[in-house]
Amino acid sequence: MHNVLVIAKNTFKEAVRDRIFYAILGFAVLFILLDLFLARLALGDPVMIKSFGLAGIYIFGLIVTIFLGSSIIYKEIERRTLYFIISKPVTRAQVVLGKFLGLFMAVALTTVLMAVVYIGVVLHETSMFDFLGLVAVFFQLLEMGLIVAVLIFFSSITAPMTATLLAVIMVFIGHLLGSVLYSGEIIGGTTYKLSLAFYYLFPNLEKFDLRNLVVHGISITPHGALFAIAYAVLYSGILIWGAILLLNRREL
Amino acid sequence: MIEISNLSKRYGKQVVVDDLSLKISKGETFGFLGQNGAGKTTTIKMIVGLTRPDEGKITIGGKLVDDISARRKIGFMPEAPYFYERLTGMEFMKFCGDLFGENNRSESEYEDILKMTGIFDAKDKAIGKYSKGMKQRLGFAQTLVNDPDYIFLDEPLDGLDPLGRKEIKKIIKTLQGNGKTIFFNSHILYDTEELCDRIGIIHKGRLLYAGAVKEFCQGKPLEEKFVELVEMQQ
Numbered sequence: 147m148h149n150v151l152v153i154a155k156n157t158f159k160e161a162v163r164d165r166i167f168y169a170i171l172g173f174a175v176l177f178i179l180l181d182l183f184l185a186r187l188a189l190g191d192p193v194m195i196k197s198f199g200l201a202g203i204y205i206f207g208l209i210v211t212i213f214l215g216s217s218i219i220y221k222e223i224e225r226r227t228l229y230f231i232i233s234k235p236v237t238r239a240q241v242v243l244g245k246f247l248g249l250f251m252a253v254a255l256t257t258v259l260m261a262v263v264y265i266g267v268v269l270h271e272t273s274m275f276d277f278l279g280l281v282a283v284f285f286q287l288l289e290m291g292l293i294v295a296v297l298i299f300f301s302s303i304t305a306p307m308t309a310t311l312l313a314v315i316m317v318f319i320g321h322l323l324g325s326v327l328y329s330g331e332i333i334g335g336t337t338y339k340l341s342l343a344f345y346y347l348f349p350n351l352e353k354f355d356l357r358n359l360v361v362h363g364i365s366i367t368p369h370g371a372l373f374a375i376a377y378a379v380l381y382s383g384i385l386i387w388g389a390i391l392l393l394n395r396r397e398l
Numbered sequence: 399m400i401e402i403s404n405l406s407k408r409y410g411k412q413v414v415v416d417d418l419s420l421k422i423s424k425g426e427t428f429g430f431l432g433q434n435g436a437g438k439t440t441t442i443k444m445i446v447g448l449t450r451p452d453e454g455k456i457t458i459g460g461k462l463v464d465d466i467s468a469r470r471k472i473g474f475m476p477e478a479p480y481f482y483e484r485l486t487g488m489e490f491m492k493f494c495g496d497l498f499g500e501n502n503r504s505e506s507e508y509e510d511i512l513k514m515t516g517i518f519d520a521k522d523k524a525i526g527k528y529s530k531g532m533k534q535r536l537g538f539a540q541t542l543v544n545d546p547d548y549i550f551l552d553e554p555l556d557g558l559d560p561l562g563r564k565e566i567k568k569i570i571k572t573l574q575g576n577g578k579t580i581f582f583n584s585h586i587l588y589d590t591e592e593l594c595d596r597i598g599i600i601h602k603g604r605l606l607y608a609g610a611v612k613e614f615c616q617g618k619p620l621e622e623k624f625v626e627l628v629e630m631q632q
Contacts, residue, residue, distance in 0.1 A: 152496040156482065163484040225480040230540060233446040233474035233550075234497040235466045397409075398448045 149236050153244025154251065161214050161252035170213060171256055174206030178263045185271040192272045196279060196361040199264040203257060204286050204357070210256045211249075211290050212313055215297030217306035218245050219393065228398060239390045246298050246386055253290045257283060282360040285371075288378040289354035293317065295382035296349070299389045302396070319344070320351030349381050399424055400445070400548060400579065405454035407440055407603075414440045416603040418454070422596075424547075427570070427580040429594035429611075431587065431624060437603040438583040439477060442552050445581070446474040458548055470498065473541030477552040477583070479533060483526030487517055487536055490525060495543040502544060514572075515539040516565050530557045538566060549573060551582035555589055567593060591620040599624065601631050 161167060181199045188194035219242070222228040231241055261283045268276040296316050300309035319326075323345050330341025353374040356366060400422040407415040415437045422428045432438045443449040445456055447463050461468035481490060491508040512518040515535045520528060528536065534557045541549055554570075555563045563586075570593055573580060584590050590597060591611055597620075598608040606627055607614060615623050 148500060149497055152493065156485070156493050159489070160482050160484050226476055227480055227482060229443075229448060229474070229476040230479070230494060231497065232448050233469060233472060233476075234494065234544075235469045236497050237466060398443065 149240045150244045150247060153231065153236075153241060154247035157218070157245050157248025158251045161249060162255065164214070166213065167210065167252075167256075170206060170210050171259065174202060174210075174256070174260050175263050177202040177206065178260060178267060181264075181267045182271065185267075190271060192268070192274070193361050195268060195271050196276065197357065199267060200279060200282055200286075200357045200360065203260045203264060203283060206260060207253065207257050207286060207290050208293070208317065211253050211293050212297065212310055214252055215249055215294050215301065216310040216313065217301060218249055218298060219301040219389065220304070220306055220309065223396070223398065226398075232398065238393045242298060242302070242386060242390045242393055246294060246382075249298070250291050250294050253294060254287060257287050257290065276360075278356075278360040278363065278365065281366070282356040285354040285356045285374060288375065289351050292349055292351070292354075292378050292382050292385075295385035295389075299385040299392075302389045302392045316349065317351060320349045321355070323348060323350045324352045350377070353377055399457075399459070400581065401457045402441075402445070403455050405441070405444060405451050405456065407437075407444060407449065407451050413603050415444070415451070415600075418600070418603075418605050420598055420605065420608055422579060422581060424579055425574075425577045426596060427574050427594050428582070429590035429597040430581065430583045430600065431585070431590060431597055432583075432600040433628060434585070436600045438600060439552055441600065442474075442550055442581070442583055446472055446550050470544065471547040473544065473546035473549045475537045475541045475549075475551045475554055478556065479537035481525040481528075481533060481536065483524065485525055486522050487512060487525060487528070487539075488521040490536065491521075491540060491543060494540040498544045508543070511539050511542050514542075514569060516562070531559060531562050534558055535562065535566070538569070547579060549578055549580045549582075551580065553583055553585070555584065555586050563589065587619075587621040587624055591615070599627060601628055606631065 178199050181195050184198050185195050222241070228241065232238065261280065264279065265276060268274065268279060293313060296313050297309060300312045304312070326341045327345045330338040359366060400420070402418060402420040405415055405418040406413065418441060430438050430441065440449065444451045445458070445463060447469060456463040458468050459471055485493065488508060491512065495502040495508065509518060509521065512521050515538055517532050517535045517539065520532060525533065525536065538551070538554060541551070555566060558566060567589060570580060594611055596609060597611050597614060599606045611620065614620070
């Protein structure tokens with residue numbers, strides 16, 4: 147565990163010292179602050195303010211995750227920085243776990259910073275502390291964790307551009323799975339079986355999208371929340387395990 | 399002792415290292431020579447556990463290199479190393495040292511290594527701002543973070559100016575004096591002749607010679623004898 151934390155700390159440092167990281171974060175904060183202007187247009191409608199703010203956190207969280215994660219393992223192999231690590235008493239599994247943890251910490255830091263700005267904006271405009279908004283942000287963070295695992299997996303086999311493309315496709319499909327299954331059920335036959343296969347194979351990211359519920363003040367069930375947490379941990383775990391197997395087989 | 403027995407490695411149909419066997423005694427400095435693409439880097443990568451051999455085995459200090467604990471006593475400097483450009487030299491040293499466990503070395507010990515390798519003044523600078531020679535020195539410095547018994551250097555003198563080469567050679571000689579076992583790949587034969595007790599010459603993956611430098615040279619310069627031997631194979 148010690149080596150995992152050492153690698154995570156190093157990954158985190160490298161990530162948060164990237165100038166582009168700050169540029170994205172700056173844009174994200176500006177975007178959320180635009181909520182103050184939107185609040186005037188929406189005559190203080192909290193639904194509009196919350197929708198806009200939470201969407202901002204999600205979109206910019208996704209951009210930061212993909213930007214930082216698309217080359218995370220690939221870069222280590224191509225630039226041979228991995229040579230320094232693997233020639234020491236470190237396993238490849240520790241490298242993958244450390245990279246995952248470090249990147250997730252960087253993404254979590256970004257999300258927390260954006261959430262602080264969001265809470266401030268909502269508090270300023272509605273005089274209410276948006277606790278449910280924080281719950282939605284927590285679930286967004288779970289989704290980002292899963293996407294980090296997706297990126298770690300793809301980054302251990304493909305170049306950054308391909309990893310980015312595949313991750314974007316996964317996110318897109320991941321948010322459509324519910325609709326795909328619903329349509330498949332109506333059509334039936336092979337289409338249903340195919341949509342069922344898609345449903346179980348791809349990560350169902352809709353489980354983490356609580357934004358619509360939150361902005362309308364609808365709370366989630368503890369059962370649903372626990373299931374989503376377990377799903378994120380299990381799916382991410384499988385991807386990380388896959389990445390470890392791939393890196394173990396890879397010639398350096 | 400480093401013991402390499404019947405080591406082979408193929409990439410596809412190409413045999414990169416072919417049935418290589420070597421023994422390097424404790425405290426010895428061994429120069430591994432060969433042309434570009436002869437199999438030197440692949441061999442050193444297999445020795446330090448970066449690449450798995452297709453056949454054969456490697457033991458370091460009696461432990462198989464697959465055993466992760468064998469790497470506790472190893473220091474490795476890759477060829478033309480790349481670094482985490484946004485870390486400072488000192489942060490990188492600490493990172494490498496921390497991989498050997500908590501409290502591996504104190505900050506002042508890392509500072510001593512950086513002083514010895516001549517980059518102490520740049521310890522708080524981002525590595526991205528280092529020159530090629532400074533990066534080479536940092537690559538050398540990180541091999542010493544765990545006070546290794548066995549030091550593997552892949553082209554350690556590449557990219558250094560004459561003064562830098564002189565300094566690194568001086569450090570290698572100090573390490574020899576401290577009883578360290580040093581294995582290095584090089585194509586700078588003049589330096590090899592000066593530093594090594596024994597040499598190995600590899601050509602197209604096959605070991606052509608392993609033995610004392612003086613025996614090999616027989617009064618002639620190493621470079622001349624090396625070229626002679628390689629040309630005989632072509």
